[in-house]
Amino acid sequence: MTIEIASGAVLPIALCLGLLVGSFLNVVIHRVPLGISVAFPPSHCPNCEMPIKPWDNIPVLSYLVLRGRCRGCSTPISLRYPAVELVTGLLFMAIAWRFGQTWWTALHCVFAAALIAAAMIDFDHQIIPDGISLGGLALAMVVVPLTSAYYGTGWVDGLIRSAIGASIGAGVLWLVAFLHARISVAMGREFDHWPGVGESLPRPMEADYWLWFPGLGLGDVKLLGMIGAVVGVVGVLDTILASSVIGLVLGGAQALSKGALGEPFGFAPSIALGAIAGLFLPPLWLLTIF
Ligand SMILES: [Zn+2]
Incomplete structure (x- = not known):
């Protein structure tokens, strides 16, 4: 038995899920070694402390729209964040291609x-x-x-x-x-x-x-x-x-x-x-x- 999704949609869905999971992984990678909760406080700019709005937290896209800078203080955002999101997204898509539905x-x-x-x-x-x-x-x-x-x-x-x-x-x-x-x-x-x-x-x-x-x-x-x-x-x-x-x-x-x-x-x-x-x-x- 397979998971019932129209076959053409599988890879795009895997990509989007991977991008979102990648965004979460950025939080895990940053916070878990420091012993900080991954859920609280919500993501904020490490420089100006401005909370990151949901529309500024869209994987990869927000980084491009903001040209890699914080909306509040223009501090550069590390290229690592969109890179982790993109790699996770592409990997999820490749896994979906490899293992099917x-x-x-x-x-x-x-x-x-x-x-x-x-x-x-x-x-x-x-x-x-x-x-x-x-x-x-x-x-x-x-x-x-x-x-x-x-x-x-x-x-x-x-x-x-x-x-x-x-x-x-x-x-x-x-x-x-x-x-x-x-x-x-x-x-x-x-x-x-x-x-x-x-x-x-x-x-x-x-x-x-x-x-x-x-x-x-x-x-x-x-x-x-x-x-x-x-x-x-x-x-x-x-x-x-x-x-x-x-x-x-x-x-x-x-x-x-x-x-x-x-x-x-x-x-x-x-x-x-x-x-x-x-x-x-x-x-x-x-x-x-x-
Ligand atoms: Zn800032």
Whole structure:
């Protein structure tokens, strides 16, 4: 069974929904890491505090009409806001094209929105909120089996597929992070923030030994757990492979632009790009290139 919408309307509806969700994601990206409610206070200009009127809050269009400036004080508005809206809109449209009029489209749109928020927050703050990674994981463990059952492949199969995908996704990255930490320590490498200045290295009987790593954060591990629950084992392995390559390119580009290696660098944007690419490419697509 399909969601009943005239077929010609599906892509435009997905685009509009994506633009609106993108507008909401801007609020999430800005407020969630600061611990501010996404609902209150209403959006306002950070410079002149003028509340943003509904007609000045239309995704992308308002930015163009206002020529990228606040109506009250003419402070430039970051190009990021319309960019996040446009990317979300186009991505929702692409997902609707890929998965058709099915609940899989709805599921993957929520998935893409979570990835965009995680990527941008990690880019800004080098953190991934648990609400997105673990919250998304919990949601996927319920919604993927339900959707599988709805389309006749059985909720047990769906649940097993999600559980294995989550375990492999989180497990592989955890292992990489753990081994990297242990080998680095064994080789006598020192890190600025790990452990803190004057603190001793974590020992095997301490939780930090197993859960606190330099370079790769536990946030990335949890995010890949969430991704595995949605895309399954092959999908999450594709994501890890692709995000490693993308991370090398992005990390290199950042090092070149800032002229310094070893700057704080969020891995979630690479993971998100890898996961989203996997939605549209055949399984193990990266291996076929080489
Ligand atoms: Zn203003």
